[in-house]
Amino acid sequence: MQHLYSYVFKLFCILILFSGFLALPQASAQTELQRVSAVERSDGLGYVVRFHLSETIDSSKVLQPSTDLLQVKLYSENLDTVNFNPPVTGNVFKDFILYELPSGIAFDIKLHEGHYFNFSAYNDQNGRDLLLALAQSAPEDLTALSDDQSPIDWNLFTHDAQTETSEEFLFDEPADERRNGSRFEVVVIDAGHGGWEPGAGGVNGVHEKDVTLAVALKVGEYIEQNIPDLKVVYTRTEDEYVSLVDRGKIANENNGDLFVSIHANSFSHANKARQRSVHGAEVYFLGMARSQSALEVMKRENSVVQYETGEIEELTEEDLLIYELMNAGNMSTSQRIAEKMEYQFRERAQRRSRGVKQAGFQVLYEASMPGVLIELGFISNPAEANYLNSEYGQAIVASAIFRSIRDFKIEYDRSYNRQTSAR
Ligand SMILES: [Zn+2]
Structure with a gap:
């Protein structure tokens, strides 16, 4: 009997050993x-x-x-x-x-x-x-x-081109220098829509522009209370219209280190039960839309551009392709903070998460700094509309955004301190 046990044990060890060997090449596979x-x-x-x-x-x-x-x-x-x-x-x-x-x-x-x-x-x-x-x-x-x-x-x-300081990249340098050489000092909080442009319409008379402003002001308040060395800049603090270009300008003129654009989603479908059922948060960073649903959110959030005829043209896929190639550094920073925010929503705020996505949002394109756009939830879903319209819900989602910004700052300043102490 003991013989059998030792046989089984040996077989077990051999299996472990082999599965280890087999797993190795897979783990490093490109x-x-x-x-x-x-x-x-x-x-x-x-x-x-x-x-x-x-x-x-x-x-x-x-x-x-x-x-x-x-x-x-x-x-x-x-x-x-x-x-x-x-x-x-x-x-x-x-x-x-x-x-x-x-x-x-x-x-x-x-x-x-x-x-x-x-x-x-x-x-x-x-x-x-x-x-x-x-x-x-x-x-x-x-x-x-x-x-x-x-x-x-x-x-x-x-x-090769990216390691050289070729002429084509010179205009990109001041921003990079600033970011590499300084702490994370300025966060721009962008409450989506406003004034005559209400954004998405929801159930029970909830408007996107009101939800975004309430949450934006709360995020700023939490930062001012808890992170005194991080300056908060708002693109709007009232129910007023600010164009997408002007939002970018405000961010750039204030030397923002991070741009956080706050929005709420809505879903429209002929089947009303289906329309009401869709819910959850999404965090975006700038890039080419990889899915049809991301494309639809992008079109809706960019649609305000149509009112501003003559001011700017819509982003083409080529614009985004070039952007992705030129701003690899910003892109990876934006992705990192998007992932932190998504984690906070999913694990800490206990909201349904629809994941981190990319799309060509005009407002993120205008602000030349790392940035994310968060869709807090669907105001076409009655429960989520009530939640996002309540003091309680707004405090929860605002603190999730606040914590991800705080965690990002800790990480950012740590790498800054490493850089400066190594000099
Ligand atoms: Zn919006």
């Missing part, structure tokens, strides 16, 4: 781009360009700045291209040029003259590959081609 292939469609009317990947990547983006050029950006922080083989070129494809970027990789796909394609990009349903379907087209029918879009020079964004 996403690998093995090769890119281009195959002609069987009907001869186009091509399928396949990016052979070992893992599904976060997202991708394709631009067509001219008839003979497609620019593809693949987002993934650890994308290994060591074993990458470019496809064979021929009389259609002139060149495939690979660029390694901090946030992924990019390709310029150059076409020979006389070959014009409309494209659509999608994930392979059966695997992890990214597919770029190219359909033959007349040059005047290229739907994604835009006249005012010049090709992106990926060389400006490669790792």
Whole structure:
């Protein structure tokens, strides 16, 4: 009997040992781009360009700045291209040029003259590959081609370019210098909407602009009471209209170190039971929307731009792509604080969290500093509307926002102290 126990024990140890070995390579595995292939469609009317990947990547983006050029950006922080083989070129494809970027990789796909394609990009349903379907087209029918879009020079964004102080990055320096060389001193609290622009309408007569102002003032009050060396700047303290551009200006002129934009969501659906059921908080930082629901929230929050005709144009996907490439530092800081805020909502305030997301919010774009936009909850949901309209609910969500700002400041100042004591 004892023999059997020791046998089972040995077997157990061997299993543990092997599972450990097996787990090791997985833990350190990177996403690998093995090769890119281009195959002609069987009907001869186009091509399928396949990016052979070992893992599904976060997202991708394709631009067509001219008839003979497609620019593809693949987002993934650890994308290994060591074993990458470019496809064979021929009389259609002139060149495939690979660029390694901090946030992924990019390709310029150059076409020979006389070959014009409309494209659509999608994930392979059966695997992890990214597919770029190219359909033959007349040059005047290229739907994604835009006249005012010049090709992106990926060389400006490669790792080498970012370590040099190239001319293109000079205008970016003062802000970075300021942030690297100082403590976290100024937080800008932005109460969404206001005045004649009420924002989302909710049930029981709750307006987004009132909820956002009440919560914003509470957040500021908590900071002033508890973190005396952090200056609070508001974009509004009353029920008044402030344009998205002016909100950004206020933040920039006051040298904000962090921009926190406070909003409330609403959901509209033909099925009223469904409409009322959607609830929960979302925290956003600036970037390209990765989902349809993020895109819808973005459109609603940006819609005020339409009233301000002539003042600014809506952000294009190219604007956001460039922004993501140029502001890698701000982006990662914004993501970090977004995650802290989401944690506070989920774990401390016990609110339903719909996660951290990205979208192209104009107001975050205007403020040139790390920033987040929080959707406190859905005022189209009766329970959440009542909660967010109550003194009690406002105090809970405001203290969740306050704590995430406090935790961020502690982390920020600690790294500042490390930097200065090392000098
Ligand atoms: Zn809003």
